[in-house]
Amino acid sequence: MIFRGCFEVPESGKDYSDYAQNLSNVMNGMLFFAGFTFTVVAILLTSLPNPRTLQSQFTLLLLTAIFYLTIFLAFYFLIEVPYHVGNVPPLTGRRSILNALILLTFLLIGLTFPLLFLLWDLTTLAITSSVIWLGFAISIFVFIFKPFQKWRANVRL
Secondary structure, three states: OEEEOOEEEOOOOOOOHHHHHHHHHHHHHHHHHHHHHHHHHHHHHHHOOOOOOHHHHHHHHHHHHHHHHHHHHHHHHHHHHHHHOOOOOOOOHHHHHHHHHHHHHHHHHHOHHHHHHHHOOOHHHHHHHHHHHHHHHHHHHHHHHHHHHHHHHHOOO
16 A cells, blocks of 8 residues: 555555545535635625724634635645546646646635735734734645655656
């Protein structure tokens, strides 16, 4: 058995395409929930009579943390799919750039919350969400992107 991510994959060459499709479906669900959470925060920011109250800021911070968690899980499932498919194309410079751009997009989407909070002059919330975003960015890089890059460089074609 080879240990890849959180799954043990047998060397027998079994077809995991159904499992990969399920991971893809879960990823799409996570992205849907992330979009919903982002929309809720945007609506709350524009419709709350006073977003500076402690209850409002706590709610916005909790929703921000939920957003980061769903984005982390979506990115995890996005990267987990290639571990279970039969044919993985060779890693070329073009695919490496595409992988880096996908990572950058996920990370930049996370920066929208601190920027939104700055627009509404919620400085403490912007700083707190920036710290959470920094932890989110580091965890994606350490726990998802780097192991994937290592696996991708060693995949047998």
